[in-house]
Amino acid sequence: METSxxxxxAVRTWVRAHRGxxxxxxxxxxxxxTAAVGLVGLWSMFSLLPAPVSPWWSLIFALPxxxxxxxxxxxxxxxxxxxxALCIADLLTVGGITTFIVVLDxxxxxxxxxxxxxxxxxxxxxxxxxxxxTAAAFAVSRDLQVTVVIGLQIGALLGTAYWYATAVAQAxxxxxxxxxxxxxxxxxxxxxxxxxxxxxREDMARELHDLVAGHVSAMAIxxxxxxxxxxxADRSASSASPEADRAALRAVRDSSLExxxxxxxxxxxxxxxxxxxxxxxRRDALPTLVEDARRHxxxxxxxxxxxxxxxxxxxxxxxxxxxxxxxxxxxxAAGADVAVALEADxxxxxxxxxxxxxxxxxxxxxxxxxxxxxxxAERARALGGRLQAGPVPGGWSVQAEIPREAPA
Numbered sequence: 001m002e003t004s005x006x007x008x009x010a011v012r013t014w015v016r017a018h019r020g021x022x023x024x025x026x027x028x029x030x031x032x033x034t035a036a037v038g039l040v041g042l043w044s045m046f047s048l049l050p051a052p053v054s055p056w057w058s059l060i061f062a063l064p065x066x067x068x069x070x071x072x073x074x075x076x077x078x079x080x081x082x083x084x085a086l087c088i089a090d091l092l093t094v095g096g097i098t099t100f101i102v103v104l105d106x107x108x109x110x111x112x113x114x115x116x117x118x119x120x121x122x123x124x125x126x127x128x129x130x131x132x133x134t135a136a137a138f139a140v141s142r143d144l145q146v147t148v149v150i151g152l153q154i155g156a157l158l159g160t161a162y163w164y165a166t167a168v169a170q171a172x173x174x175x176x177x178x179x180x181x182x183x184x185x186x187x188x189x190x191x192x193x194x195x196x197x198x199x200x201r202e203d204m205a206r207e208l209h210d211l212v213a214g215h216v217s218a219m220a221i222x223x224x225x226x227x228x229x230x231x232x233a234d235r236s237a238s239s240a241s242p243e244a245d246r247a248a249l250r251a252v253r254d255s256s257l258e259x260x261x262x263x264x265x266x267x268x269x270x271x272x273x274x275x276x277x278x279x280x281x282r283r284d285a286l287p288t289l290v291e292d293a294r295r296h297x298x299x300x301x302x303x304x305x306x307x308x309x310x311x312x313x314x315x316x317x318x319x320x321x322x323x324x325x326x327x328x329x330x331x332x333a334a335g336a337d338v339a340v341a342l343e344a345d346x347x348x349x350x351x352x353x354x355x356x357x358x359x360x361x362x363x364x365x366x367x368x369x370x371x372x373x374x375x376x377a378e379r380a381r382a383l384g385g386r387l388q389a390g391p392v393p394g395g396w397s398v399q400a401e402i403p404r405e406a407p408a
Contacts, residue, residue: 027066043095058096065102076110111165130155325353333358356395
């Protein structure tokens, strides 16, 4: 039993891999079988021969028609045209059955591989062929009942082949359509994932810059200033030097603690997936920022003339602009006089940070990347505003204008 099952499985596998030759052999065997049993003359009313002939004469048309199965996959329309010609010749002579079966198979093959427009043309051909055969049957027999039966038979057989092929073709088209949609959805999902990752990277870079970079820069600047002060041999010339060093160390300590807190907050976000690495910096933190800048050597004045509250995104943007501007003053103009001014009207809020004087350290340890101002400009543009930064006589100025009611 297992041996028989293995043989049948092997035969099925071979037939699937060699469908054309297998069908050609099957049609040829059917031709020989029908000739052997004398199953010919089915369309005797259309025969042009003066007398019946041997059934083996049907092989003249049946065997070439069987061979068309070898080329139907590569050239279905050409094979269908040759098959129809052989079927007509067989119809008008011996009247075998194999050629008509081959034509039905070729109609199926041509329809299944055609486009929608091609299938409409094949349907028209099926209708014309049915009409012609029906008219010929009536012209020969002059019997309405025989004509109707023949017309229904031909139409049903050709129509069934066409209908089944159309159903298979449409099913394949639907499968391809769904496959293409699945691929499109996969590409869109991949693009969305890449975009989400990009946004996350940008958010992390922005938060690291806002929360950590300023404190680390301040630590380096204060340490550099302490290293640049007179040595211990000259301390007697200035009694203020020890206190100045202690102030610098306190500033470095405070900045390092703030940087450490910010880094711990970022690490917590990456581990737990919290929404925000820290409470957003708001305008009410400006006095703290100013005081911190003063402890690092800047001479800062703050004039906040904005009355009442402003929307949270605008409020946060103002605080970030002041924070980054003060950090840039520490990097590039140590000891400068800095004026921070905020004002607003019914439509816009404005912030301006002007620095005058100050000097670079003799051995600067930090080189600016320009990311800070770029991030500030992006933040302002995202809220429908604009930011300008550049040199002015005697110093540097940062100015931003943001709509009071920022777009959602």
